[in-house]
């Protein structure tokens with residue numbers, strides 16, 4: 051029997067596994083995919099990710115952004131100077147799995163989890179699709195937006211799709227250099243800049259990647275359901291319509307579940323609903339929740355205690371700030387949504403707000419510095 055089984059080897063799961071293994075526990079990290087694997091994502095992260103991963107993260111950096119150009123329905127409205135790092139998820143996630151392995155976690159790839167059974171005292175049983183049964187003292191659910199673990203434990207509440215959150219699509223591909231330069235400027239500039247297209251009901255982006263682009267579009271909870279046609283229009287505006295068949299999407303759960311712990315189980319990352327409702331970003335939040343979950347769990351297991359929900363309460367408590375920030379952002383978005391529906395959010399209003407946001411430091415409201423929650 052393992053000490054901990056972590057289900058899902060995205061940023062949340064790999065980070066939790068890494069820290070649990072480092073504290074001396076026997077950790078099995080299970081994923082249905084084989085790495086390197088892709089994941090729909092823009093791949094943008096704040097420089098704070100270096101604190102979370104360490105200097106090795108630079109091995110996976112594709113570009114370093116210093117400037118975001120913001121357009122409102124095709125017209126340039128603002129330019130923000132802000133640093134960010136860009137990744138391809140194939141490389142970043144494979145690196146994070148390698149780091150977890152080097153810290154002592156055992157990795158099991160190509161293993162799809164069907165359900166988790168906590169009905170036997172003292173054991174968390176993890177059942178795989180091929181009939182294999184795994185056992186541990188505790189399970190960490192890090193299996194993303196449509197978490198089987200959360201559903202299996204009754205923590206997800208209603209259907210996951212109904213949870214408040216963004217939905218986003220993206221394609222990532224090598225594209226001719228002329229297209230990259232047309233959007234982002236000459237080669238040197240192109241590697242340092244990003245392109246955001248903001249509309250009244252969503253946001254599109256184009257990020258440079260080595261030899262190509264990552265282009266996508268996301269809409270908030272209020273954004274309606276016609277994302278795909280809008281994303282296709284966005285690609286057509288950029289002269290990229292031929293890439294539309296490559297668009298892939300997912301939900302981004304941006305509201306923490308009411309409870310993220312049970313007896314012998316915790317949830318992290320998208321499985322817990324940790325992403326940022328303002329930006330739709332969740333890589334760093336997934337990693338940070340992975341660190342916090344590992345800290346809480348290793349304290350309990352390190353003392354030879356049963357990981358009951360009561361004893362894992364320190365993990366719930368450590369998410370308090372994130373919960374409050376998410377709530378505030380959610381209220382802000384809801385307010386904008388209401389004003390929109392009444393026709394009060396006009397293009398000039400949006401343009402002025404975007405210019406103001408670029409001029410003043412609203413950074414700390416829009417982004418969460420992972421070191422701070």
Ligand SMILES: Cc1cc2nc3c(=O)[nH]c(=O)nc-3n(C[C@H](O)[C@H](O)[C@H](O)COP(=O)(O)OP(=O)(O)OC[C@H]3O[C@@H](n4cnc5c(N)ncnc54)[C@H](O)[C@@H]3O)c2cc1C
Pocket residue numbers: 057058059060061062063080081082083089090091092093094095161162163164192193194195197198217218219220266298299300301302318319320321325330331332333334336
């Ligand atoms: C189109 C799009 C664009 C985005 N852009 C950004 C961005 O630019 N920056 C940013 O920070 N965030 C972005 N996000 C959000 C970000 O991708 C997620 O918040 C982040 O990946 C969450 O990490 P995670 O480890 O919780 O889950 P994931 O990265 O989803 O990892 C979950 C893992 O669990 C595995 N898994 C799932 N089910 C099972 C199962 N039953 N059995 C075994 N394994 C399983 C999967 O194979 C996967 O490896 C974007 C999301 C989308 C959809």
